[in-house]
Amino acid sequence: MRLWKDAPPRRTPDLDLDKLDRNGPEGGAFVFWLIILLWPLRDIVEGRSHPVWLAVLALLAFAAVHIAVARTAFDGRVPIKVPVGLLLVEAGVASAATAGFQHRWFTLWPLLGLATGIVVGHMPRQTKGPELPMLVGIGGVSALCILVSTAAGEDAQTVLGSWYGVVTAALVTAVVLRLFTVIGMLRAAREELAKAAVEQERLRFSRDLHDLLGHTLSVMVVKAQAVRLVAERDPAVAAEQAADIEKVGRQALGEVRQAVSGYRGRGLAEELDAAVTALADAGVDPAVRRAGPPLPPEPDALLGWAVREGVTNVIRHSGARSCAITIRNDGGSATVEISDDGTGPGRNAVTEAVGAAHAATGRDGGDGDRSRAETPGLSLGSGGHGLRGLAERMEAAGGTLRTGPAPGGGFLLTATVPI
Numbered sequence: 001m002r003l004w005k006d007a008p009p010r011r012t013p014d015l016d017l018d019k020l021d022r023n024g025p026e027g028g029a030f031v032f033w034l035i036i037l038l039w040p041l042r043d044i045v046e047g048r049s050h051p052v053w054l055a056v057l058a059l060l061a062f063a064a065v066h067i068a069v070a071r072t073a074f075d076g077r078v079p080i081k082v083p084v085g086l087l088l089v090e091a092g093v094a095s096a097a098t099a100g101f102q103h104r105w106f107t108l109w110p111l112l113g114l115a116t117g118i119v120v121g122h123m124p125r126q127t128k129g130p131e132l133p134m135l136v137g138i139g140g141v142s143a144l145c146i147l148v149s150t151a152a153g154e155d156a157q158t159v160l161g162s163w164y165g166v167v168t169a170a171l172v173t174a175v176v177l178r179l180f181t182v183i184g185m186l187r188a189a190r191e192e193l194a195k196a197a198v199e200q201e202r203l204r205f206s207r208d209l210h211d212l213l214g215h216t217l218s219v220m221v222v223k224a225q226a227v228r229l230v231a232e233r234d235p236a237v238a239a240e241q242a243a244d245i246e247k248v249g250r251q252a253l254g255e256v257r258q259a260v261s262g263y264r265g266r267g268l269a270e271e272l273d274a275a276v277t278a279l280a281d282a283g284v285d286p287a288v289r290r291a292g293p294p295l296p297p298e299p300d301a302l303l304g305w306a307v308r309e310g311v312t313n314v315i316r317h318s319g320a321r322s323c324a325i326t327i328r329n330d331g332g333s334a335t336v337e338i339s340d341d342g343t344g345p346g347r348n349a350v351t352e353a354v355g356a357a358h359a360a361t362g363r364d365g366g367d368g369d370r371s372r373a374e375t376p377g378l379s380l381g382s383g384g385h386g387l388r389g390l391a392e393r394m395e396a397a398g399g400t401l402r403t404g405p406a407p408g409g410g411f412l413l414t415a416t417v418p419i
């Protein structure tokens with residue numbers, strides 16, 4: 001008869017891994033159990049162990065070797081074969097003492113089991129399957145206990161009690177030591193994962209800020225230089241460009257706040273709208289073509305970043321007069337291509353923006369051309385690490401990023417992500 005229709009949730013104790021001892025018990029904790037030697041010492045005092053000097057010597061030898069086993073097993077500087085050898089010596093002393101003096105001397109066997117667990121718990125496990133150190137170590141000591149006790153003429157109850165004490169002490173000690181080893185490994189792994197997560201988040205945040213601010217600040221610089229160039233000749237155009245700078249700045253502030261809150265981007269549609277506006281303001285003729293159904297959120301956001309970075313580079317570095325943005329979704333993957341007819345930074349984006357601003361107010365091309373001639377050398381400086389950050393985004397999503405000269409001249413950026 002089932003008591004529950006569904007299995008109840010398993011009880012989990014409330015444990016704080018940070019408060020647990022990383023290394024577990026030290027050797028001194030196991031030396032404490034030498035207090036059990038009070039029983040054979042009582043036999044010596046009551047005159048049951050003869051000769052007394054040999055009994056005292058055996059008791060002191062066993063205690064000294066037990067302490068040496070506990071100390072060397074926990075000391076990483078000491079090869080593991082040293083405590084193994086000392087354990088064999090302790091087993092020999094225990095066998096000789098219990099066979100020779102009997103009575104309460106059989107309490108040495110649980111101590112020997114404790115020492116066996118200390119050594120076995122520190123031995124490496126190099127193969128799959130049964131724990132050979134445990135089987136050989138604990139099994140060997142327990143068999144030795146039975147053999148010596150039986151040879152000494154002890155009854156079955158005494159033999160069974162000694163055997164049980166050996167196995168229990170050895171097995172519990174070995175398991176506890178292994179458990180603390182695993183706890184230490186888990187804590188180290190958690191610290192490494194936390195460190196890696198922090199590094200990844202720093203990389204993500206720096207990449208997001210670059211993508212957000214690199215594009216926006218480039219547009220603001222273009223507009224600010226345009227304002228400076230036309231302020232005296234056409235205050236109305238200058239005021240319009242200044243209003244655009246304020247608008248772009250407020251938008252950038254909102255985007256930075258979103259980035260801090262963990263948002264990844266505005267999406268492809270908004271990025272395309274912003275790209276068209278930025279390209280037009282910079283004097284670059286934009287053309288956008290889309291084919292295929294709407295994209296899922298994640299590919300949509302990734303291609304939005306590609307549009308942002310590609311258009312930023314067109315404005316800052318290409319010296320182009322036109323830029324074509326093509327988005328294709330064939331159901332299995334989505335691709336964005338950004339191509340321009342630029343020849344590099346030889347032409348100046350700011351002067352083109354000034355010409356476009358004059359054309360928008362009905363001025364003839366002469367003033368615009370003259371402005372270009374009068375403002376040589378204005379530029380936005382060299383590029384940053386945007387393409388590298390974009391490539392990392394694409395790679396993390398299983399996509400690809402290719403950049404290079406376009407077949408008909410200019411520059412071509414192609415980003416593809418799986419759907």
